[in-house]
Amino acid sequence: MSTNEQVHSISTRLSLNLDGTDRTADVDPRSLLVEALRDDFGVTAPKIGCATGDCGACTSRVDGQITKTCLRLAVSAEGSQIVTTQGLAEDGQLDVVQQAFWDEQAFQCGFCLSGMIFAASELLAENPDPSDQDIRWAISGNLCRCTGYEAIVAAVRTAAVRQREIPQRG
Amino acid sequence: MSHGTAPHLDEARPLAGSSVRRHDGDAYVTGRIGYTDDLSLPGTAHVVLVRSDVPHARITVDVRDALTRPGVLTVATGRSLAGEFGPIPNAMDPVPTGGQPLEIHVLPIDKVVYVGQPVAAVVAESLAQALSAAADVQVHYEPLPHVLDPEAALAADAPLLYESWGSNVMLSGTVGSGDAEAAAARSAGVIHGTLRTGRGAPVPMEPRAYCADWDARTRRLTWYGTTQAPHPLRHAIAEFLGLRERDVRVVAPPVGGSFGFKNFGHPEEYLVCVLALGLARPVQWIEDRASTLRYGARDSRIDYTASYDDDGRVTSVACDMVANHGAASATGAFGMAFAGSLAMPSGYQVPDFRCDYRVVVTNKGPWSPLRPFGKEAGVLLMETVMDAVARRTGLDPLEVRRRNWVKVDQFPYVTTTGLELDSGDYEGLLDKALTVMDYAAFREEQTRAREQGRYLGLGIGFEVLPEGADIPGALIGASDISTVRMSPSGDVTVLTGVTSPGNGNDTAIMQIVADRLGVAMDSVSIVQGDTDVCPFGFGNVSSRGILTGGGSAALAADDVAAKLRQVGASMLHVDDAERLVLRDGFVSVDGDPEQALPIAVVAHALYTVGYIVAPDVEPTLESTRTFRMRNIRHHADDEGKIMPFSTFSNGIYLSVVEVDIDTGVVDILRHVMVHDCGVMINPRFVTGQFTGGVVNGIGAALTEEVLHDREGRQLSAGFKTFLLPRASDVPAFEIQHQVTPSPFTPLGTKGAGEGGVACTMASLLNAVNDALSPLGASINELPAVPHRVLAAIGGGER
Numbered sequence: 001m002s003t004n005e006q007v008h009s010i011s012t013r014l015s016l017n018l019d020g021t022d023r024t025a026d027v028d029p030r031s032l033l034v035e036a037l038r039d040d041f042g043v044t045a046p047k048i049g050c051a052t053g054d055c056g057a058c059t060s061r062v063d064g065q066i067t068k069t070c071l072r073l074a075v076s077a078e079g080s081q082i083v084t085t086q087g088l089a090e091d092g093q094l095d096v097v098q099q100a101f102w103d104e105q106a107f108q109c110g111f112c113l114s115g116m117i118f119a120a121s122e123l124l125a126e127n128p129d130p131s132d133q134d135i136r137w138a139i140s141g142n143l144c145r146c147t148g149y150e151a152i153v154a155a156v157r158t159a160a161v162r163q164r165e166i167p168q169r170g
Numbered sequence: 171m172s173h174g175t176a177p178h179l180d181e182a183r184p185l186a187g188s189s190v191r192r193h194d195g196d197a198y199v200t201g202r203i204g205y206t207d208d209l210s211l212p213g214t215a216h217v218v219l220v221r222s223d224v225p226h227a228r229i230t231v232d233v234r235d236a237l238t239r240p241g242v243l244t245v246a247t248g249r250s251l252a253g254e255f256g257p258i259p260n261a262m263d264p265v266p267t268g269g270q271p272l273e274i275h276v277l278p279i280d281k282v283v284y285v286g287q288p289v290a291a292v293v294a295e296s297l298a299q300a301l302s303a304a305a306d307v308q309v310h311y312e313p314l315p316h317v318l319d320p321e322a323a324l325a326a327d328a329p330l331l332y333e334s335w336g337s338n339v340m341l342s343g344t345v346g347s348g349d350a351e352a353a354a355a356r357s358a359g360v361i362h363g364t365l366r367t368g369r370g371a372p373v374p375m376e377p378r379a380y381c382a383d384w385d386a387r388t389r390r391l392t393w394y395g396t397t398q399a400p401h402p403l404r405h406a407i408a409e410f411l412g413l414r415e416r417d418v419r420v421v422a423p424p425v426g427g428s429f430g431f432k433n434f435g436h437p438e439e440y441l442v443c444v445l446a447l448g449l450a451r452p453v454q455w456i457e458d459r460a461s462t463l464r465y466g467a468r469d470s471r472i473d474y475t476a477s478y479d480d481d482g483r484v485t486s487v488a489c490d491m492v493a494n495h496g497a498a499s500a501t502g503a504f505g506m507a508f509a510g511s512l513a514m515p516s517g518y519q520v521p522d523f524r525c526d527y528r529v530v531v532t533n534k535g536p537w538s539p540l541r542p543f544g545k546e547a548g549v550l551l552m553e554t555v556m557d558a559v560a561r562r563t564g565l566d567p568l569e570v571r572r573r574n575w576v577k578v579d580q581f582p583y584v585t586t587t588g589l590e591l592d593s594g595d596y597e598g599l600l601d602k603a604l605t606v607m608d609y610a611a612f613r614e615e616q617t618r619a620r621e622q623g624r625y626l627g628l629g630i631g632f633e634v635l636p637e638g639a640d641i642p643g644a645l646i647g648a649s650d651i652s653t654v655r656m657s658p659s660g661d662v663t664v665l666t667g668v669t670s671p672g673n674g675n676d677t678a679i680m681q682i683v684a685d686r687l688g689v690a691m692d693s694v695s696i697v698q699g700d701t702d703v704c705p706f707g708f709g710n711v712s713s714r715g716i717l718t719g720g721g722s723a724a725l726a727a728d729d730v731a732a733k734l735r736q737v738g739a740s741m742l743h744v745d746d747a748e749r750l751v752l753r754d755g756f757v758s759v760d761g762d763p764e765q766a767l768p769i770a771v772v773a774h775a776l777y778t779v780g781y782i783v784a785p786d787v788e789p790t791l792e793s794t795r796t797f798r799m800r801n802i803r804h805h806a807d808d809e810g811k812i813m814p815f816s817t818f819s820n821g822i823y824l825s826v827v828e829v830d831i832d833t834g835v836v837d838i839l840r841h842v843m844v845h846d847c848g849v850m851i852n853p854r855f856v857t858g859q860f861t862g863g864v865v866n867g868i869g870a871a872l873t874e875e876v877l878h879d880r881e882g883r884q885l886s887a888g889f890k891t892f893l894l895p896r897a898s899d900v901p902a903f904e905i906q907h908q909v910t911p912s913p914f915t916p917l918g919t920k921g922a923g924e925g926g927v928a929c930t931m932a933s934l935l936n937a938v939n940d941a942l943s944p945l946g947a948s949i950n951e952l953p954a955v956p957h958r959v960l961a962a963i964g965g966g967e968r
Contacts, residue, residue, distance in 0.1 A: 045201025148861030
């Protein structure tokens with residue numbers, strides 16, 4: 001066996017708390033975190049739009065921090081707590097940002113939603129009353145080719161209002 | 171009503187016209203929507219493409235080493251496939267319009283014509299194994315001279331991409347009528363100029379993804395993938411593989427944006443089929459971002475001469491358009507030059523008009539269809555001409571447009587390129603825009619700003635977009651079939667041949683049907699994108715989802731509604747079924763809500779006790795309908811012109827920019843948009859189309875450009891080098907709608923999928939030039955990236 005072939009056969013065990021459930025899978029140690037989430041754990045909410053950290057479609061929350069999961073190796077997330085948009089809704093109840101994105105038609109093809117929703121959530125956690133400019137800066141790490149961003153800004157505004165009016169769950 | 175043609179269905183309805191939210195939005199925001207790459211069929215093999223390093227060369231490919239690598243199942247090359255498979259079908263063929271025959275193979279047989287062109291396909295058990303083995307494919311290149319510039323490609327001694335053509339011109343032609351030169355000679359003034367647009371790219375957020383699965387037992391092929399056009403693609407795949415259409419099923423899961431890129435005609439669509447047939451297992455290919463950027467658009471040069479009279483009326487336009495198509499493709503992208511030429515006179519009365527166009531191939535990646543399908547060329551041209559006439563005559567640019575527009579009472583108006591503009595109120599658009607923008611106040615502000623050394627500019631963009639195309643001889647038509655059926659429990663299912671690229675047309679079609687059957691939205695579901703279950707359709711191209719899919723669904727729903735009224739009349743002992751209405755889930759006597767039955771009860775009765783309650787009624791609650799557009803004409807007139815478009819939505823934009831003359835950076839301060847796409851079924855979805863189009867236009871006008879080095883290597887290979895606008899780069903938009911219903915479509919709707927791109931490109935170009943005018947500087951090339959703006963200022967009288 002050449003070195004190359006040995007590399008092909010190597011896999012490593014990765015344990016995560018994924019969307020509230022402890023999970024373990026065998027992953028190729030060369031995998032990006034987004035690849036492991038999608039291919040080895042079967043959670044496809046994070047998308048691969050560029051694999052270079054530019055578009056944000058792969059965003060998830062890793063140990064409380066929103067993360068472009070194409071910029072991390074899967075093995076670096078051992079033991080991490082990861083939340084995807086699949087895990088944001090609790091008991092079938094949409095998160096305030098998810099609900100606002102639906103109500104305000106803040107997406108078209110939906111491919112960018114992981115990045116937009118997590119960026120908006122993080123903004124609202126830090127700033128409950130953001131200006132439109134704050135919102136635009138907060139989501140500017142994510143690309144959307146469909147909406148022109150206008151409806152996304154409106155959705156984050158709506159989510160902010162609702163979050164202030166209704167105390168957050170938990 | 172003559173059978174098959176579009177009737178008018180224009181009664182007021184409760185749901186249509188309201189901004190209902192997406193019916194499946196919860197599945198999207200919780201990440202549960204499955205795109206093609208989210209599918210995982212058991213036993214799927216993975217494809218990695220080996221790509222050309224050089225722009226033009228004869229090739230020989232040695233795959234022996236790669237075949238020995240772990241996990242490798244097969245390695246295909248153009249040569250290995252050539253014996254069994256011919257060229258892929260063309261979505262549109264240039265030959266009938268006098269162009270060259272296209273022979274695009276799944277993989278090139280002996281020659282590459284652009285850097286990045288796939289030359290071999292490595293298939294392995296895992297993607298990692300395929301990637302690893304791909305490095306062991308040996309490609310021997312025998313370099314040929316290459317050409318990237320279309321003018322150089324037109325030279326007599328230019329290297330030829332396709333030797334049998336005898337030149338690098340794929341297609342050339344002339345549109346228009348009259349005698350532009352004679353008109354110019356009679357006119358008060360003549361303007362000469364050149365306009366260039368850089369190479370853009372569609373780049374939806376989801377790259378292409380294809381998976382084919384050959385079932386050796388049933389001998390059927392199922393194809394899953396990112397396509398706008400499942401039925402046309404099924405036809406093409408069957409033709410290519412020599413299968414019957416019924417043995418091919420095309421499934422189009424939700425797509426992550428298309429913008430024209432995911433219409434059919436890409437070699438990889440067929441590659442996965444060939445590989446799946448050979449391996450008798452599912453084979454998947456997922457595109458990477460760099461690959462999406464190899465498909466371009468625009469990259470054109472227009473040299474024009476326009477003439478005008480002292481009163482500001484344009485008397486003629488003659489132009490020569492050279493489009494740099496890059497390598498040939500089977501996607502029908504060349505049609506952008508043709509459609510763009512036809513659309514050129516826009517909504518202006520140009521008595522004498524001519525466009526000579528040439529589609530030239532060079533050693534860049536191929537063109538892809540890209541919204542608004544070439545029509546931005548004419549919008550840029552005419553809006554540039556209008557501003558030039560204003561400068562020459564001293565008239566205000568708004569006034570020049572008012573004098574040249576087709577007027578409200580002139581519709582339907584036949585342009586000098588033979589298009590019959592259906593309806594419109596262009597003056598109304600401008601009046602509306604001026605209620606939002608205080609034009610006089612801006613001009614004062616602009617003057618004050620200039621005194622302070624700030625360069626503000628206001629630009630106007632006006633667009634008329636031929637949409638709902640029906641191209642003779644091609645599977646691109648303006649009629650899609652829809653089926654509406656009601657189950658015994660009153661559940662309604664709509665099956666339609668149009669697909670949804672995420673624009674919400676599925677929900678809007680449900681609104682239309684729910685209204686006509688008098689049921690709630692949640693009683694209705696919709697099925698799209700599966701050729702085994704959906705009626706035939708042309709997919710989503712040319713802005714026709716609601717136009718054709720919605721129109722035919724309305725007709726089918728009306729048939730079912732009539733049946734429900736018949737059965738209901740019998741059950742309620744009412745003689746005249748016409749007295750019954752369907753509303754709020756009930757069949758009731760109009761004006762007498764006491765006499766009512768739940769629709770579900772009536773449906774159930776027809777299925778179960780039809781021999782008692784309605785023995786004379788055919789026992790189905792299902793209808794399949796479509797219709798012909800009344801304004802499309804395929805028989806050529808005396809000048810050889812046809813009328814292949816259904817509707818002509820339109821809009822006007824006023825942009826205010828500030829140009830930083832030290833950095834060349836253009837900042838958009840205001841963007842006022844007024845649009846008219848006729849009746850809107852769901853105004854919020856329509857607005858979303860326009861705001862999306864605007865940001866596409868901002869990108870095309872200011873930042874997005876695919877660049878190549880001299881060796882044809884692409885310098886723009888990702889989002890760090892091809893700059894899509896981000897949320898912080900664009901202003902809030904000021905949006906108004908005007909509604910001038912189409913007299914020719916069932917619901918009065920017009921296409922809404924391509925609006926905003928062209929208008930924005932034109933309004934920003936004009937705004938930048940307005941800002942630079944005190945410096946005596948101007949630009950005639952987009953995108954207006956900083957170095958271009960600075961170069962223009964440097965060449966001016968600063």
